[in-house]
Amino acid sequence: MTDGKPARSGRRLMDYYWERLRKNRLSIIGLGFVVFLSLLGIFGPIFAPDPQKTDFQTKNLPPMGFSIEESVYEISTGESITTVVWGNLDHPLGTDSKGRDMLAMLISGARISLLVGLLATGIAIFLGTLIGVLSAYSGGWVDNILMRFTDIMMTFPFFLLLVMIVFIFGPSLAIIVLVIGLTGWTGAARLIRSETLSIRTRDFVTASKALGASDARIMFRHLIPNVSSLIIVMATLSIPGVIMAEAALSFIGLGDPMSTSWGTILNTGQHSLDTAWWVAVEPGIMLFLTVLSFNFFGDGLRDAFDPKASI
């Protein structure tokens, strides 16, 4: 403590938050799954086969340990023969109606979901922070215009706006990331604005103003660091919404046609509910677990950062 370096006290603060976070078991489970998913998304595609590779010899293969009855019409005898087909180790999670490997597709989907989730949330939170802090710090007509614009953007139902813009600009991963990022900042802007408004009146801000600090310095060195825990919590809790939005767009056919995401698999799966249930079940479970994990983790983070929350 004698050296009094701020870096050390920052370190100790992190340790303190981590201690609090660790006590929330669900939150750690959530974090664990997110880490697992990230590893899967980053390294999985190196080992997995090509998710777009079709093979009609092995289509509609059930996952390992499951079987389906398949009727084959035999031309030579004119009878249909029912055979039992078991899943095998070549395709541990089965194949879809075009013989694509489900495991490979799910891994590809994990990569897309995380990529879109992180990038779009990054853009949205960056914009939200900028607009929120600028609005609160400037006040006056800047605040007025920015907040009215926020109100306008907030009135659009989020998913309907997404559908319209992706329809106008054409579906691609870059467009989807940009559109979600550029439309998803409104909630963050409002929250950060109200938080900044209360910090702006504190003594240390007045003090640094008296010392001649520039507006930019006050915003970036004093205001934004003080709302950083709020930013982190908000980012974590908005990722699941973004992932669901991307899945929903892909599900209705407005996803990137060049890539395999969980929504795209669900889209194929909905047509084979009676013959190949796993195609619709597996990506949905992944989506559900991912969203659940981020929600658990985000909730834990919020409590860990909140000095009033009892843990």
Next chain:
Amino acid sequence: MRSYIIKRLIYSVIIAWGIMTVTFVLLRLGPTSPVDRYILNIAARGQDVESVRQAIEARYGLDKPVIEQYFTYMGNLLQGNWGWSFSTSQTVVDLIASHWIYSFQLILLATIFAIVLGVGLGMLAAVKQNTKIDYAASIFSFIGISIPGFWLGLMLIMVFAVYLGWFKTYYDTSYPIWSLENIKQLLLPVLALGIGELAGYLRYTRSAMLDNLRKDFVTTARAKGLPEKTVIGKHVLRNAVLPLVTIIMFDLGSVVFGGAYLTEIVFGIPGLGQVSFNAIFANDYAVVVAVTLIGTFLVLFINLATDLIYTYLDPRIRYD
């Protein structure tokens, strides 16, 4: 109070103008103009593309300067001239008029279902705080918030319609809207759409009830010997539920409309979501834009209505 209402009305008009302007800008920024989309269909039929393009551009005023187009666009919207749906060969207004009821019934039933069960279970969880019931409710709400509604819909169809055969796998439009058969076939869609809403309301009601239970006026009410039923039902619940009105309204735009859009597609309900979905693949841009605009104006109108209703519901709110 009257000046507040007037101010609120003027403000809504400004937002409405903003909504239309943002939409116009988006349409102009798009890489393919509405004409191009239409021309794709013409070209597919082997007609002369260039002459058709000029004819359409002249007809829709797209050869005029942008600022003039902007005013024409706004004028058309205000006069209820929302465009022509070439994939269904009728005006967009007619198309919407014949389909809105399917979306409306779905959203209405799902919201009622979510409010009744959400508030009920939330109350129960709060009153029985830290018991098994409370934990079960909390796990249920976490699952409900995290489960993608459109996937839940698929799973419900798979289990209850495909495998068990209790329901039809498609939506039957031959039943009258307000008939028992129709309500029955809406059971699964309402469940798929409502579960997320329900979970949200449950969570909110529980925490709002717990907040209010700690307040002094509750202690006073108990101290003066009121039965627990009255304390919970009148003093706590009323205070806890009032802000729920705002949350329900906010949910409509942020979750419910999008959820209904997807639910309609999954279950084949011919509401506005389905209409917009079909229009996307027919490149029928006027319909896609109209459905989004209608949803947006509805949110705007509902926000305004909520604010005005609040002035009666909560006399504590002050206006300046």
